[in-house]
């Protein structure tokens with residue numbers, strides 16, 4: 001089977017960044033719709049590209065997909081959901097409370113937490129509420145990369161538990177009363193999730209060690225949540241047609257080795273294998289190739305207009321080293337190679353004699369596997385959400401708790417248990433890590449796009465808080481945004497692949513960064529098959545397919561570009 005077979009009403013496609021969640025969830029939805037089922041595809045990804053893959057402009061309500069009956073899709077837009085949520089909370093008090101009180105309530109609802117809970121609310125309505133998806137035979141969730149999804153899936157129980165145990169009446173999200181109504185919905189959401197007759201979770205992975213390890217970690221965490229109806233979808237499998245091409249052979253051998261050594265826990269799952277397609281997965285035509293790859297015709301790769309390929313990473317590293325210290329952040333879609341490039345830059349700067357810290361905001365924290373040898377002058381770290389939450393709690397309890405009586409202390413401890421605390425703790429750790437750039441190099445491998453945008457939004461709302469209240473914010477938090485905006489302090493490198501969605505998502509990221517007043521220092525195009533020199537027909541066709549995207553980055557999107565060939 002090229003695609004997972006789906007019989008339950010609800011399905012989740014989850015997996016490491018860039019493995020093919022959106023492509024496979026759309027192809028599966030299309031196959032079901034073509035079989036006469038009425039299907040709704042939902043994206044919870046803050047940086048969704050569903051509209052691009054389905055070639056239809058989407059909104060936050062079900063939209064019919066052009067060119068196929070019975071297929072609909074929608075994006076859960078966290079920002080819009082947060083706006084609605086805020087109005088739902090503040091609206092009843094307008095004209096009742098004085099303007100200053102309304103203003104402070106509004107400010108309270110403009111944090112990253114509200115965005116998270118509001119997005120979750122929308123998701124719970126679709127999964128837990130019967131009315132929102134009435135009339136659909138299947139509801140397919142194209143979820144964001146793993147970290148974010150697990151958080152989304154654990155939230156129902158986190159909030160249900162928080163609501164039922166909270167007696168204080170107030171939380172960082174305002175009157176609990178507003179959430180009380182949701183309690184039944186959250187409970188239904190948890191129930192539907194763990195009911196094997198209602199929900200299937202598809203673990204999407206590429207035939208690669210790190211992606212398979214992440215799938216196994218997700219399988220384990222879902223088992224703890226009582227979610228057991230799982231499938232494994234192996235995507236982008238390459239089997240060289242003719243032997244003798246070094247690149248194609250290396251890809252084939254690597255894929256087969258990864259599958260042969262996949263974690264034990266995955267071997268028992270029903271599995272589907274989807275081959276690597278030379279021309280990507282954007283549009284219904286390409287999605288139909290995913291449904292029946294055998295009927296796809298291979299084209300002789302037409303060598304388009306010659307293109308002068310940009311230089312490698314070395315030129316960038318030499319220029320960065322001149323600064324002597326500062327922060328370098330690699331950003332981009334999941335699975336494009338941010339960690340590998342961050343590690344390469346960090347090791348090179350250390351070899352040039354600089355003191356370097358390599359760290360990550362990505363909960364998956366692959367940096368430790370990316371550096372395979374000891375390099376003098378290089379420290380490797382990570383922002384560990386659990387450790388940061390514990391530290392932050394202790395700090396707040398020590399500072400604010402000392403003057404409180406027992407009831408006040410209990411209330412504070414309750415508030416610190418709210419799922420938002422992790423947002424704040426991770427954000428502060430992020431600010432401290434950037435602060436280290438004052439006197440050394442800090443290379444930050446950031447989490448996939450959606451997650452990082454939320455972190456930057458937090459930076460902005462904190463900065464507003466700094467300007468508004470002059471509250472006793474740590475210096476690192478106070479100067480975070482000015483440092484991120486200072487091109488002499490922070491160099492942002494956008495990492496992409498020479499493909500449709502990675503380039504468009506990187507372009508949107510560049511626009512989001514511009515809104516935050518940040519101008520990227522350079523773009524890096526990674527894993528280029530065109531630059532690898534492969535002669536394998538399938539890979540060479542993909543190489544030709546890269547040209548328009550490389551040209552667009554060089555000529556329209558980047559001030560500096562580095563290109564890295566696909567490497568064994």
Ligand SMILES: Nc1ncnc2c1ncn2[C@@H]1O[C@H](COP(=O)(O)OP(=O)(O)OP(=O)(O)O)[C@@H](O)[C@H]1O
Pocket residue numbers: 015016017018019020021022023024045143144145235236237274275276277278279280281282333334448499500501502
């Ligand atoms: N079987 C395949 N063959 C060739 N290219 C593929 C295949 N599946 C996906 N791709 C390409 O890989 C890239 C990532 O795919 P996709 O966007 O579906 O992944 P994702 O898991 O949803 O990513 P994200 O974590 O960023 O949401 C896209 O450019 C897509 O065209």
Ligand SMILES: [Mg+2]
Pocket residue numbers: 021022023045049142143
């Ligand atoms: Mg996706």
